[in-house]
Amino acid sequence: MTTTSPQGRTELLRPDGSPVRVLVVDDEQSITELLSMALRYEGWQIRSAGDGAGAVQTARDFRPDAIVLDMMLPDMDGLSVLGRLRRELQDVPVLFLTAKDAVEDRIAGLTAGGDDYVTKPFSLEEVVARLRGLIRRSGAADRRSESVLVVGDLTLDEDSHEVSRGGDGIHLTATEFELLRFLMRNPRRVLSKAQILDRVWSYDFGGQANVVELYISYLRRKIDAGREPMIHTRRGAGYLIKPAVPAVT
Amino acid sequence: MTTTSPQGRTELLRPDGSPVRVLVVDDEQSITELLSMALRYEGWQIRSAGDGAGAVQTARDFRPDAIVLDMMLPDMDGLSVLGRLRRELQDVPVLFLTAKDAVEDRIAGLTAGGDDYVTKPFSLEEVVARLRGLIRRSGAADRRSESVLVVGDLTLDEDSHEVSRGGDGIHLTATEFELLRFLMRNPRRVLSKAQILDRVWSYDFGGQANVVELYISYLRRKIDAGREPMIHTRRGAGYLIKPAVPAVT
DNA sequence: GAATTCCCTGAGAAAACGCTTAGGGGGTGC
DNA sequence: GCACCCCCTAAGCGTTTTCTCAGGGAATTC
Numbered sequence: 311m312t313t314t315s316p317q318g319r320t321e322l323l324r325p326d327g328s329p330v331r332v333l334v335v336d337d338e339q340s341i342t343e344l345l346s347m348a349l350r351y352e353g354w355q356i357r358s359a360g361d362g363a364g365a366v367q368t369a370r371d372f373r374p375d376a377i378v379l380d381m382m383l384p385d386m387d388g389l390s391v392l393g394r395l396r397r398e399l400q401d402v403p404v405l406f407l408t409a410k411d412a413v414e415d416r417i418a419g420l421t422a423g424g425d426d427y428v429t430k431p432f433s434l435e436e437v438v439a440r441l442r443g444l445i446r447r448s449g450a451a452d453r454r455s456e457s458v459l460v461v462g463d464l465t466l467d468e469d470s471h472e473v474s475r476g477g478d479g480i481h482l483t484a485t486e487f488e489l490l491r492f493l494m495r496n497p498r499r500v501l502s503k504a505q506i507l508d509r510v511w512s513y514d515f516g517g518q519a520n521v522v523e524l525y526i527s528y529l530r531r532k533i534d535a536g537r538e539p540m541i542h543t544r545r546g547a548g549y550l551i552k553p554a555v556p557a558v559t
Numbered sequence: 560m561t562t563t564s565p566q567g568r569t570e571l572l573r574p575d576g577s578p579v580r581v582l583v584v585d586d587e588q589s590i591t592e593l594l595s596m597a598l599r600y601e602g603w604q605i606r607s608a609g610d611g612a613g614a615v616q617t618a619r620d621f622r623p624d625a626i627v628l629d630m631m632l633p634d635m636d637g638l639s640v641l642g643r644l645r646r647e648l649q650d651v652p653v654l655f656l657t658a659k660d661a662v663e664d665r666i667a668g669l670t671a672g673g674d675d676y677v678t679k680p681f682s683l684e685e686v687v688a689r690l691r692g693l694i695r696r697s698g699a700a701d702r703r704s705e706s707v708l709v710v711g712d713l714t715l716d717e718d719s720h721e722v723s724r725g726g727d728g729i730h731l732t733a734t735e736f737e738l739l740r741f742l743m744r745n746p747r748r749v750l751s752k753a754q755i756l757d758r759v760w761s762y763d764f765g766g767q768a769n770v771v772e773l774y775i776s777y778l779r780r781k782i783d784a785g786r787e788p789m790i791h792t793r794r795g796a797g798y799l800i801k802p803a804v805p806a807v808t
Numbered sequence: 809g810a811a812t813t814c815c816c817t818g819a820g821a822a823a824a825c826g827c828t829t830a831g832g833g834g835g836t837g838c
Numbered sequence: 839g840c841a842c843c844c845c846c847t848a849a850g851c852g853t854t855t856t857c858t859c860a861g862g863g864a865a866t867t868c
Contacts, residue, residue: 343642347672350650434671483844498719508671515667521846523826544720545825545854546733552719732855767858769815774856776816794814794865 322353322442322451324375330445333374334358335365335391336407337384344513345378348434349441360384362391369398375450376441380407403444405437424448431512435488439468459494462553464533464540466494480532485510489525490533493541493551502548522549570602571691571700573624579694582623583607584614584640585656586633593762594627597683598690609633611640618647624699625690629656652693654686673697680761684737688717708743711802713782713789715743722782729781734759738774739782742790742800751797 322330332354334345342358349356357372359365362383369377377395381388392404406427424447426440445451457468463476471487473480482490488510493501503522507515526549530541538554571579581603585591591607598605606621608614611634618626626644630637641653655669655676669676673696675689694700708715712725720736722729731739737759742750752771756764775798779790787803 339642343645344668344671347645347668347674351673356649485845500718500720502670504676505670508668513668513671517846518848520826520848524828524846527827543826547720550719734856766856769859770857772815773817773858779816792815 322445324451330354330376330451331372331374332356332376332378332441333365333369333372334378335360335362335383336378336380337361337382338380341380341407341513344434345437348438348509349378352438352442362386362394365391366394366398369395369402373399374402376445376448377402377404378407378437378441379404382409401448403448403450405440405444407432431514433488433512434509435492439491443468459491461494461497461551462540464494464551464553466491475533475537482529482532485525486528486532489522490529490551493549496550498550498552500544500548500550505548571694572602573700579603579625579700580621580623581605581625581627581690582614582618582621583627584609584611584632585627585629586610586631587629590629590656593683594686597687597758598627601687601691611635611643614640615643615647618644618651622648623651625694625697626651626653627656627686627690628653631658650697652697652699654689654693656681680763682737682761683758684741688737688740692717708740710743710746710800711789713743713800713802715740724782724786731778731781735774735777735781738771739778739800742798745799747799747801749793749797749799754797 324330330353332349334342334349334356335358336342336345337360339360342360346356346358357368357374359368362385365377365379365383379388379391379395383391388406395402395404404425406425408427408429410429424444426444428437428440443457446457459466459468464473465475466473466487468491473482473487473490489506492506492510503519506522507519511521526541526543530539534541538556540554541549541551543549573579579602581598583591583594583598583605584607585594586609588609591609595605595607606617606623608617611632614626614628614632628637628640628644632640637655644651644653653674655674657669657676657678659678673693675693677686677689692706695706706717708717713722714724715722715736717740722731722736722739738755741755741759752768755771756768760766760770775790775792779788783790787805789803790798790800792798
């Protein structure tokens with residue numbers, strides 16, 4: 311089931327209308343805090359644990375609809391945590407957090423069961439998107455909930471990563487895609503550069519704030535080029551996307 | 560829930576009709592007083608604290624709907640205060656106050672959870688607007704509360720920062736926008752130049768008092784130009800905005 | 809009706825802000 | 839190992855915005 315808030319954001323809900331529950335497991339507290347904040351903002355109910363034992367225990371009575379699980383835990387290795395969690399909650403989808411250099415094939419095996427993974431350092435948009443996908447596919451939320459964002463004649467498919475405007479396919483790089491997704495999930499709403507940076511770039515990004523300007527300009531070149539613009543600058547405030555108003559000629 | 564006072568101001572209220580509660584945390588007393596006054600004027604219930612320990616303690620039994628938190632506190636740093644506050648009140652939205660130069664350093668993630676921040680020196684209108692936005696989105700107030708101000712045929716959208724009169728879009732600069740917002744939030748009420756200066760300009764503005772006149776004239780040019788005027792001067796008292804009375808011709 | 813006070817607005821300087829280009833470095837695939 | 843693509847830094851440029859200053863006009867007072 312989905313519902314649309316007054317701001318136009320679409321929320322995932324369980325079939326009985328109660329909020330989706332997510333368990334976050336990571337030993338770094340800053341990570342669990344960051345994730346909890348972001349996921350709560352999605353309207354989900356969050357619990358967190360700092361180690362494997364805590365995770366299993368919390369999972370037992372919290373009965374989450376999805377789990378975010380760091381593969382590197384102090385007390386036991388991610389696999390055995392996973393095993394125990396699965397004993398409690400058989401079908402719950404898991405989003406793994408792994409270091410970039412983690413062994414690929416091991417992860418590949420894990421995600422075969424419909425799970426997914428994200429490498430650290432991640433961006434919040436990425437985690438949220440992956441999680442939404444997992445929950446959607448697991449059937450914990452209404453299956454009809456869509457994975458396609460539409461603003462005007464602009465279309466973005468979160469599953470296939472396809473983007474098109476007015477029927478023409480548009481190729482975007484990974485970062486461009488995430489930026490556009492964030493804009494399109496908040497149409498007609500001014501998003502500050504800080505907000506964009508916090509959601510779209512990884513949490514450890516320490517660079518210049520003008521990357522946002524740069525990527526906005528890339529996006530405009532691909533999306534607005536030669537058409538009525540959809541991406542607008544609010545000087546001193548931020549950017550927003552909205553359906554193009556046909557030129558009155 | 561929203562209600563409209565006799566003066567025509569729209570107030571945010573909690574779903575049960577009680578006033579919204581806000582906790583203000585800053586070590587400079589002049590700031591907490593300034594903010595407390597301004598926020599009480601919004602019809603909200605305010606408590607303040609001067610350090611992190613006090614903030615956590617006050618939050619515990621005051622149970623605020625939103626928190627204004629200075630990042631620079633004497634006893635502990637803003638983030639650990641945040642952590643403790645969040646342990647007490649999980650979903651409470653936070654508006655951070657930060658120094659301007661601190662923004663670039665290490666404030667990544669502040670807006671990640673739907674929170675927001677304002678840099679010092681700030682204007683009261685900005686703080687109030689941001690807080691209203693946070694409270695609105697957090698669901699502590701009635702979700703139907705709108706983000707659009709309307710006076711006569713003049714319309715101002717706080718989310719998209721769009722302004723239009725009689726259907727025609729009007730482009731305003733950031734300062735013009737804030738001034739108009741302040742006027743429109745107090746329709747049919749005379750606002751003195753001093754009041755306007757205190758609310759719309761940052762508290763450390765040391766310039767000439769006639770900026771207000773200047774910006775009123777800018778606004779008139781954009782909003783009243785060629786139409787029945789909505790912005791009126793009360794000589795010796797101030798300015799007010801009200802729906803235009805159709806010209807009797 | 810003259811003086812005074814208050815308000816409005818034009819011009820212009822300084823600063824802030826956003827956009828764009830060029831290029832380096834890292835990673836990936838062939 | 840080479841070529842390609844992607845991400846980001848850095849710097850320069852043009853534009854927009856903000857504000858000061860000053861002159862003139864309008865309302866008010868005496």
